[in-house]
Amino acid sequence: MSDALDRLDLLDLDDELDCDDRLLRDTVRKFADDRLRPNIRQWFEDGTLPARELAQEFGSLGVLGMHLEGYGCQGAKASQYGLVCAEVEAVDSGLRSLVSVQGSLAMYSIWAYGSEEQKQRWLPGMAAGELIGCFGLTEPDSGSDPGSMRTNARRDGDDWVLNGGKMWITNGSLSDVAVVWARTDEGIRGFLVEQGMPGFTATDVHHKISLRASVTSQLFFDDVRLPADAMLPNVRGLKGPLGCLTEARFGIINGVTGAARDALASTLEYAGSRTQFGKPIAGFQLTQRKLAEMAVQLQQLQLTARRLGELKDAGRIKPHQISVGKFANVRGALEICREARSILGGSGITTEYPVLRHAVNLETVYTYEGTHEVHTLVIGSQLTGLDAFR
Template sequence: MSRLDMLDLDSELDSESRMMRDTVRKFADDRLRPHIRDWFEDGTLPARELAQEFGKLGVLGMHLKGYGCQGATASQYALVCAEVEAVDSGLRSLVSVQGSLAMYAIWAYGSEEQKQRWLPGMAAGELIGCFGLTEPDSGSDPGSMTTRATRDGDDWILHGSKMWITNGSLADVAVVWARTDEGIRGFLVEKGMPGYTTTDVHHKISLRASVTSALSFDEVRLPAESQLPLAKGLKGPLGCLTEARFGIISGVTGAARDALESTIDYANSRTQFGRPISGFQLTQRKLAEMGVALNQAQLTARRLGELKDAGRITPAQISFGKFANVRAALEICREARSILGGSGITTEYPVLRHAVNLETVYTYEGTHEVHTLVLGQALTGQDAFR
């Protein structure tokens, strides 16, 4: 049992899950960790190259069945998310946006032809997808979106814009949600279509090792077969968000674990007043509270994985996990920074990088406030959104 696995959760893993976890951890340590500081500082990421490497590992859309996907359990996917986010939240976003948003939308709501065309290449990392729901003036209330698709014969004409889109400028295909006379519908917009342009967001101080873009649609003509036939109303995009939020719940425990582990190593080696600072009572209190919070978050992730594998998880339970675990991970990283003192503000140590990344995770795929209201509604039966 490792010092951070205070509840011996690792002993409950079956051999297949442990092997999968260890394989991804080794890849993360060998391929990702040596470069993440430079990627973060430079605001760059070799995303296409990494997507293909993730594809060879089999982690893109790994929890989906068929079409080149592994058909792994939700619990196994959760372990992978934790290992990737232990390096950086931006890297986990690359994996989860590809698999749990773009691929899942096609897998759950697409036609057989759409699935055959896109999913095998996306699972291999040869094709990249993005998910266009958020707009400059429509975030927490997706029902107020203004992007619109109108019929023109058998075709659709798409006009509008999306914002804060991970993988946007890289994507070979964008899953785009738009208002129509028939309600909210999903469409597959291919890179290079006339009128479709992307612009990357620069000057970020969070998720710098991630490509974030704005998407613009200026009377983009889409053939009828671009529409996702099974996505009708907000249930489609919200179903995708529920799928993606599950990966966040476990992923952020990886960031928190990495921050705590590096902090303990620092505290054991940093000497003040003639002794390691880890030997002082106030430092031990901080570390104890962080260790308990980490293990509680991991317990939450493990239980929600069990519920998802059993087909019994609910959107409110997903909100419970994101609400609790992102907050816990962010608090762990902030407290870890305080132990590192001045050293904690540099990228020599990962804790503040994890913290600023988690500030974004705290907001995206449902803000903390939105999940608060979801839980409030589950407890009281009263809708406080309006």
């Protein structure tokens, strides 16, 4: 597939990578090709994932929380983290979710808002993949409006007592620690809930059509007693979880370019070998038009991701710019996968090719960490100065 990847780089974007970036990209790509790609079809079909094993392997690569400083983290550039997300999601969005939920949601929450003791306790093990974290914000009746959450924590002496539930939580049943956001008399606060605490249970969501190679769970809290030092001390209100989501969406913006690239590369190879009416279908005008439009769109997605990486590396990125990236890139990647499937014909509906698998995964990515509609309104608010959420 390397020849197809080269041909898809119409604007020579790879030429802009420095030696460190290229080495990182190639290292993760080799790991993906050797370890992940040979197994993803079976994981997806079975609806399973050896997440704990893979977390340790990702930890050995140094990609878990790689953009954070200290505590066993690499302190890499945001743009380098983006390269990693693209290579992992080129195999499957569920695998990138494992990486980004661990690093950009669970670890980032502790790194940005936790006490020094909390950071020392959790972050080194999470960076190594020896400990797994999850991020509990979404509830069955509280998705796009997290301010309406019902999960609550009340003080009882020096302790907190947590009640409620969370839904659609990646890595939930696997987590050694869950970062849980709850309503309190002091406003919304974050808490670290450890596996095995009395009253804390998790069950997996089954019968998924999308993100099958990913562990998705419900979390339940029934009078879970938490010590005072379980609370994240350095943030209060929705700016805590929303700040984490802004961090994680950067990984999505980059990751989906990998899914789109993989779908298009496999389609380009198929079109060159599939013969109809005496010649490869790649030689027909309608097929070439589709390929050209998809390739140009892919480069636009990659340029958007690269510009946002530059802004993030410079410390100048703003939430509405992240919304622009998620709005444009997830929609564009999904369009590429749908169009690519049409070139593959009947072959495109099987797992022999990755195209429709990427497409159904992207249906979830289109919705999670801010629906497409929510990001539309964020951009609209930035343009008009008027808030249309309510």
